[in-house]
Amino acid sequence: MDAAILDVSVATPKYYVKHEELAKARGIDPDKYRYGLGCWEMAVCSPGEDAVTLAAQAAFDLLQRHPNVADQIGLCVVGTESGVDQAKPIAIYLHQLLNLPKSCRAFEVKHACYGGTAGLQMARAWTQQHPKRYALVITTDIARYERYSPGESTQGAGAVAMLIGSAAAEQTLLTLSKESGVHANEVYDFWRPTYQSTAQVKGKFSISCYLDGLVEAFEDYKARENDHTEPDYFLFHVPFPRMARKAFRRLSDHKGLNYSDEMIENVFENKVEPGLWINRRIGNIYTGSLYLMLAGLCEREGEKLRDKRIALFSYGSGSCSEYFTGTFGHNLPKPHLHNILNWRKEVDVATYEQLHDEALAMERNQSLRIELEDLQHPFTFLGIRDHERIYKRNDLAIQSTSAKDNDSISPTIRAC
Ligand code: CAA
DSSP, X not given: OEEEEEEEEEEOOSEEEEHHHHHHHHTOOHHIIIIIIOOOEEXXXXXXXXXXXXXXXXXXXXXXXXXXXGGGEEEEEEEOSOOSOSSSOHHHHHHHHTTOOSSOEEEEEOBXXXXXXXHHHHHHHHHHXXXXXXXXXXXXXXXXXXXXXXXXXXXXXXXXXXXXXXXXXXXOSEEEOSOOEEEEOOOOSEEOOTTOSSOEEOHHHHHHHHHHHHHHHHHHHHHHOOOOOOOSXXXXXXXXXXXXXXXXXXXXXXXXXXXXHHHHHHHHHHHTHHHHHHHHHHBOOGGGHHHHHHHHHHHHHGGGGTTOEEEEEEEETTTEEEEEEEEEOSOOXXXXXXXXXXXXXXXXXXXXXXXXXXXXXXXXXXXXXXXXXXXXSSEEEEEEETTEEEEEEOHHHHHHHHHSOHHHHOSEEEOO
């Protein structure tokens, strides 16, 4: 029995804006966003949503599908760079909102977009030591840049929750390689000072740091792991989808595969694109974007993934990179990723701008706001009062969500 990912679920905010509309509003050729960056739609938070509620929604959905393990969760680790407090971790809000057992380690991990992978590796080691217990790893983020900045089109928001446990291949989704290749390197490519709600970024430099990290981490992996067969699929950290194309090209060139432009398009289409489509429609979710791609792959390929091998690359600015591999198991129930996309509402650019500015103002002004509409969600962020963040678990909304067809209403989705 190996410690493995047993299941995964995704939550994304209620709203989204189309890149085509954003491009028009910014006087930019829409093809730059669609083809140059590979972005189609960008998730936008409604006022009652934040990194905590998104995480709660994703994890809640996961636990609903595994009611027997809920009281054996002994570790709840959240990877995020959208922390809501310098001391109090998102994990402890989740512990309360999800009624997790008292005997549970709950904490937050940070290293930019790498935090989720750090949490996942920690959870694997922990479940290996505690084979009868389970761990929850949740990645949750709101990617927010200044309006009109080059990063604006690469925003997004969402959470991915993963259940980790020790199991035989019949019960696992994905077993990860024992060895990883890692590379740490101090750089200022992308960061968010504690006094800012939006990120600082040196765009082109960040891309070269990512690609350098990929090659270094791959080399480290090669030195540690004996299996050098070409994986069937590749998953990358996806700040914007075209980055996955750049990464795949760099890695293939580095391995000396000598793909022509035409060949690489074909291989990319078969080995990378099957997961990437969902990132095109949600945007960057920082810590979760690699695992969002995993969910996208499960949705698209389903049972075809049985016993297939994948490579995963995680990059966190600042920086830390990790390259590892995995083998799919036999627990690949048909996912319903399209539900989340159907559940969302499109907003126009003016509404997105208003929501973007309001979210920043609320963090600054510490206001309490309650929207009747928001209270229909299972988990709602009501606002800040006396420096305390107030969340509401709405059991009526939870009951109605559970009672109705999961496929038609749930804001969370069954990914795998
Ligand atoms: N039609 C088709 N393609 C077009 C086009 C058009 N009309 N106009 C431009 N393009 C292409 C360009 O040729 C370019 O392609 P290549 O990269 O292949 O050369 C692409 O569109 C982007 O154009 P620019 O480089 O001119 O775009 P930009 O200056 O607006 O910046 C960016 C792009 C640097 C990614 C910017 O969006 C940004 O800073 N994003 C945030 C930082 C980021 O995502 N960094 C990634 C690595 S760091 C990381 O991974 C951590 C993380 O999550 C943030």
